Amino acid sequence: MKVAVLGYGTVGFGVVEMLKKAEGLEPGPVLVRPGKDDEPFKVTSMEAITEDPSVDVVAEVMGGVEPAFSYACAALKAGKHFVTSNKALVAAKGPELAKLAEENHVAFLFSAACGGGVPFLHNLSLAVQSDEILSVGGILNGTTNYMLDQMQSTGMSYADALSDAQKLGYAEADPTADVTGLDALRKIMLACAVAFEVLPVEGLLHEGIDSFSAADSSYIQSKGFACRLIASGGKAENGSVYAYVEPVLFDSSAAERSVLKNFNMAKYNGKNAGRIVMIGQGAGRWPTASAVLRDCSDICSGRRIMMKPSCKAGSADNSACVHRYLVRVPADVALPLPIKEKEAVGESCYLITDAVSVQAMHEAAKALRENGASVFFAAIGE
């Protein structure tokens, strides 16, 4: 099968190089910006790809919703299989693309959009066919995991950890989506869409690591904890889907603590399979390219569906998910949640709440911040 590639940046280059060596696959034309077509295999118009009858698969690795969405529609309508690493695209337009793929009898796969090199969505979509998935989640953002690991293993400040992550190419020039948890949220949206046939687009909650300080790091370590940024999704007992991102504290027995540097850990819990955990590199040229290539090989083998065409956009309900939380607030600020323990440290106060809902915790933090208070919170992992 011949695979056309949209984008020739870090990942695109990796995809083309891997296609040259892969069984049953070969690289086709590569779409680049006008003026960048300095080699014969590069083209500057999408038509050159959709109208090329030798192209079987279009692999998009440009990022962003547009023009990626228009290109995806054009590829699917032209009867080309479509593979993407673009989580923003799938989070915004996944169900539409899944329907379009079905109508045109072609594949729509997006393993590389969640977990980088970790074959998480691939396995999840296969497990769904014969098992009931109860929950999904894990460490889905490598940039913040790298920063948290640096801060906790060396005592580095948040600003230094961010600057380090940028120097290493893990964090974008604008790291907002990573550090606020939005990137991890998009990934858990995709996992929910695959696992539960609902792409949650409302009622979502995300807390990142941008309130986590070196002082917080040293406090939680003194209590035997380590902090990771965790995305969680699942089916609540009332049938609704929950989906949220927040920092979580783990004690020394937790496998999450062994996930270091920019690694990801993705999990699902199947009614029959039990808990399945996958760890690997969450980003980078070759891990991401390898996920794109696995999807292409999977199309060779006959696979067509990752998100079912019946998948619909819907609301998340995080009111039934409860955790105890560690919360840092200024010493003179009261947290309007049931408190079990309290410890003053300098001008801050660390509180441990009773079990409260994710909804209640995120709303309380938001209200305090609107009043100008600096707040850090993290769920206490069970």
Added chain:
Amino acid sequence: MKVAVLGYGTVGFGVVEMLKKAEGLEPGPVLVRPGKDDEPFKVTSMEAITEDPSVDVVAEVMGGVEPAFSYACAALKAGKHFVTSNKALVAAKGPELAKLAEENHVAFLFSAACGGGVPFLHNLSLAVQSDEILSVGGILNGTTNYMLDQMQSTGMSYADALSDAQKLGYAEADPTADVTGLDALRKIMLACAVAFEVLPVEGLLHEGIDSFSAADSSYIQSKGFACRLIASGGKAENGSVYAYVEPVLFDSSAAERSVLKNFNMAKYNGKNAGRIVMIGQGAGRWPTASAVLRDCSDICSGRRIMMKPSCKAGSADNSACVHRYLVRVPADVALPLPIKEKEAVGESCYLITDAVSVQAMHEAAKALRENGASVFFAAIGE
């Protein structure tokens, strides 16, 4: 697709129940022993399955090489896809079955034979198509992991841990294959066959946990280590395949230490994907049945090949794999290997070797044991 099941024990029952609910799959006839056919869906002759045109897939979960091998051949020759959880069968007859499946244009998949519920071989066989696999391995035997975890977390003796594992149904009445490492060895043979197109059947080395005592457990813990039974396979620089099983000691930073109870941890290292780790339940009715079902769903999607028809039986060469080892010998016995450290504990002596080959270590232990000495050894994990 209709799936006939060979065997109606723990796993067979699980497979039939899961088939009733799976998308695109339904249970067909179930082969049982004569006299056990007390329900209409049970049959006692393989012909009733091979001659039933409504059967698309045969799933074998009986175990043992015969009659499973004859049944597998009959199923493949009759044009039925063949799925198995039987590692002894695939380790003994895999390449023959892979060729027979190709000749008859049907699938031969065996995910459930390695890692239980962990979708290891499935992902490995997909990764092989576009990535170069450098190494495979991990904790592939749940029974011994459960025993090691019990001994190290509670100080339990080997005999008590074994008896516990038997009570819980993890260990067979005859636990030899588990505790000597033979079961894990068969699994790494399969992983090598999938990853490297060589099923190593000679030159293999396996050391189990049957020499590990409560005193060893307490000694290694005092040094900050924990012991796991690790299967290792890979491609050496000279192109030969290595494959061996032995206890390995891990310090507190290792992810292996968080693999508790009867869980498995399977890993591969891809040139592009990097290190991919998968953790899940290695055995039990539902995890194993879920792996069988995933293979069936995968056949629905078009997949046919796990072990390539070009895979050949071959020799392993473990002479180029080197580790430092911790070795316990009787105080009056000399170990004919280069020693770096030495500590006497009662009538035993714990030694730490220089880096020596796996081959040399296993042979030295064998020679000492032939002279009646009690020896425990474990590689020191890097």
